[in-house]
Each structure stands twice: as structure tokens, then as C-alpha cells.
Amino acid sequence: MPANLPPEYYKLKHQLEASGTDDERLQLLEEMLRIAPKHKGTEKVRADLRTRVAKIRKGAGKKQAKKGRSYHVPKQGAGQIVLIGTPNVGKSQIVASFTNAKPPVSPTPYTTHEPVVGMLSYENIQFQLIDTPPITADFVQPWVFDLVRNADLVMLVVSLASDEVLDQVDIVKSKLTEAKIQIAGVECTSADADEPFSAPFTKTVWITANQMDDPGAVDRLEILQEFYADEFQIYPLSATNGQGLDRLQKAVYTQLEILRVYTKSPGKPVDYEDPIVLLIGSTVIDAATALHKDFAENFKFARIWGPNWHDGQPVSRDDVVHDGDILEFHV
Numbered sequence: 001m002p003a004n005l006p007p008e009y010y011k012l013k014h015q016l017e018a019s020g021t022d023d024e025r026l027q028l029l030e031e032m033l034r035i036a037p038k039h040k041g042t043e044k045v046r047a048d049l050r051t052r053v054a055k056i057r058k059g060a061g062k063k064q065a066k067k068g069r070s071y072h073v074p075k076q077g078a079g080q081i082v083l084i085g086t087p088n089v090g091k092s093q094i095v096a097s098f099t100n101a102k103p104p105v106s107p108t109p110y111t112t113h114e115p116v117v118g119m120l121s122y123e124n125i126q127f128q129l130i131d132t133p134p135i136t137a138d139f140v141q142p143w144v145f146d147l148v149r150n151a152d153l154v155m156l157v158v159s160l161a162s163d164e165v166l167d168q169v170d171i172v173k174s175k176l177t178e179a180k181i182q183i184a185g186v187e188c189t190s191a192d193a194d195e196p197f198s199a200p201f202t203k204t205v206w207i208t209a210n211q212m213d214d215p216g217a218v219d220r221l222e223i224l225q226e227f228y229a230d231e232f233q234i235y236p237l238s239a240t241n242g243q244g245l246d247r248l249q250k251a252v253y254t255q256l257e258i259l260r261v262y263t264k265s266p267g268k269p270v271d272y273e274d275p276i277v278l279l280i281g282s283t284v285i286d287a288a289t290a291l292h293k294d295f296a297e298n299f300k301f302a303r304i305w306g307p308n309w310h311d312g313q314p315v316s317r318d319d320v321v322h323d324g325d326i327l328e329f330h331v
């Protein structure tokens with residue numbers, strides 16, 4: 001027998017699945033119980049709601065319900081990238097397909113409640129990807145914006161399998177504006193914001209147009225580009241077949257303004273497996289510091305190899321290194 005629950009019920013259900021605290025959940029569950037009509041078709045739904053209310057009440061007796069969460073994910077690897085977007089666009093699938101982490105992936109929306117962190121290998125370095133709960137017009141976990149503010153790069157994931165692809169951008173855009181996060185390159189007019197930005201956080205946000213493998217994807221990508229290519233860099237991707245990943249990774253590498261230098265011990269071969277990742281403009285002593293504090297403290301000189309140098313040329317601490325250079329420290 002169909003339950004015929006009112007639309008308001010589903011709205012609450014969505015909020016419930018994205019909610020962070022027991023207090024919040026309890027309130028939502030009670031409201032859902034209140035508005036769920038009583039008849040044969042809703043018996044199971046109502047029983048389930050009552051069980052969940054009881055469970056939270058029992059738990060609350062044991063431990064104080066947390067007031068609101070915040071998450072800080074310590075940076076690892078060459079850069080931290082946060083994936084955000086509306087429900088069901090494939091954020092979790094991207095992390096599941098391309099990293100070692102296994103966030104829950106599901107055709108049912110609202111399956112992600114916690115940040116899930118995975119490392120994406122690109123050549124011999126790694127980027128840190130963070131999966132987040134969905135952003136909707138009605139609700140977003142406030143801590144998602146903490147992750148955004150801390151990130152080196154933000155991917156606004158949309159789905160090319162959906163006709164709502166433009167709305168998927170709009171919703172996230174307006175939520176970022178509400179959170180006073182300015183998107184780099186996107187003009188924030190006062191009509192977007194309820195008040196002028198005092199100290200805006202400016203973030204680079206790229207559109208990752210996922211589900212490129214969908215039969216309607218090419219047409220939708222064209223529409224997306226027509227509307228948003230001026231404001232965003234757009235990267236088509238398929239989380240299921242990997243199409244577009246290589247181009248995206250190369251772009252990330254360039255965007256992060258990083259370089260790799262390699263090290264060798266005197267008389268030994270170069271270690272190409274484990275580069276030192278530095279920001280463009282870094283010096284020999286920055287490389288030594290990144291390697292080990294002893295190398296920096298006891299630094300006498302280094303020899304360097306690379307297209308900008310004579311083979312094995314001695315360099316001093318303040319010389320600027322280039323991508324692909326090889327360093328041999330003498331301490």
C-alpha cells in the first residue's frame with residue numbers, strides 16, 4: 001500500500017539525512033512523525049521513525065549530544081581538493097573510483113554524511129580529495145564551507161546525466177555567496193549577496209562535469225559551456241570510465257603552482273620515486289628543509305642537474321630551483 005507522504009515530509013527527510021547533530025535529528029524526526037498521516041500505508045514508516053527517536057533519546061542519556069560539528073582535514077600530498085555539489089552528481093563516485101578511499105556511492109541521494117578523504121595518484125605525486133555531503137537549496141552542513149575555505153582548490157561537481165545541470169551550478173554558487181566565499185574570477189554583485197563582502201575568502205572553483213559517459217552528456221556539456229565558460233573552467237569527466245581524468249589532473253598540477261625536484265646522495269642514482277614537492281619560486285634551502293631539518297641546518301652546498309644548469313654545478317642556499325631539477329646535498 002502506498003504511503004502517500006506529503007512533500008514536506010521528504011523535505012524534512014532530506015534535511016535529516018544531511019543533519020549533523022542528534023538535537024537536530026531528534027527535532028526533524030519528531031516533526032516527520034507529526035506530519036506523517038496515520039494509515040495502513042505509513043505504519044512501517046511511523047514505526048521506523050519512532051525507533052529512531054527512541055535510539056537518539058537513549059544515546060543522549062549516555063553522552064552529551066554535540067552542539068555542531070566542525071571538521072578540519074590536515075593537508076597531505078601536493079594539494080587539497082574539496083568536491084562539492086548537489087546530491088547524486090557523483091562526488092562520492094569520483095573519490096571511490098580514483099582514490100584509495102571508499103565512500104558510500106549510491107543512486108539514492110543523501111548517502112554521504114562525513115568528509116571522506118582519499119589520495120589521488122598523479123605520476124609520482126598525490127593530491128588529496130575530500131568528498132562532502134550534498135549542498136541543496138534548503139540545507140547544507142555549515143562545516144562543508146570550513147573545508148572549502150581551507151582547500152587549495154574546489155571542484156563544483158555537476159552531472160551531465162541530469163537536465164538540471166545549470167541549477168546544480170546555481171545552487172552551489174548562491175550557497176558559496178551566502179557563506180561569503182568569493183569564487184575567483186566570478187564577479188560578486190551586490191544582488192548576489194545580501195550585504196557587501198567585508199573580508200571575502202577567494203577560492204578557485206572549477207566545474208567538474210561528471211557522467212560524461214551518459215548518452216545526453218555532450219549536448220548538456222554544450223549548454224553548460226554556453227552559460228558558464230566565462231566564469232568557470234569546466235572539466236568533463238566520467239567517474240565510471242575515467243575519461244577526462246588525465247586532463248583534469250594536469251590542470252590541477254599547473255593550478256597548484258608546484259614543482260618537483262629529485263634528490264640523490266653522492267655517488268648514488270637519482271630517486272625518481274619520491275620527489276620533493278615545492279611551490280614555484282622555492283630555493284635550494286627550501287628543498288633541503290622539506291627533505292629533513294638536518295639537511296637545512298647543516299647545509300654547506302648542493303650540486304644540481306637540470307636544463308637550467310651545468311651538470312653537477314654547485315649551487316647555494318638561495319638559488320631558485322626548477323621543475324625536474326636534481327639536487328645532491330652536501331652537509
Ligand SMILES: Nc1nc2c(ncn2[C@@H]2O[C@H](COP(=O)(O)OP(=O)(O)O)[C@@H](O)[C@H]2O)c(=O)[nH]1
Nearest residue numbers: 088089090091092093105106107211238239240
Ligand atoms: N554512468 C555514470 N554513473 C555515475 C558516474 N558518477 C556517479 N555515477 C552514479 O551516480 C550515482 C550517484 O553517485 P554518488 O557518487 O553517490 O553521488 P553523490 O551524491 O554526488 O556523492 C551512483 O549510482 C553512481 O554510481 C559517472 O561518471 N557515470
Ligand SMILES: [Mg+2]
Nearest residue numbers: 091092111112
Ligand atoms: Mg555522496
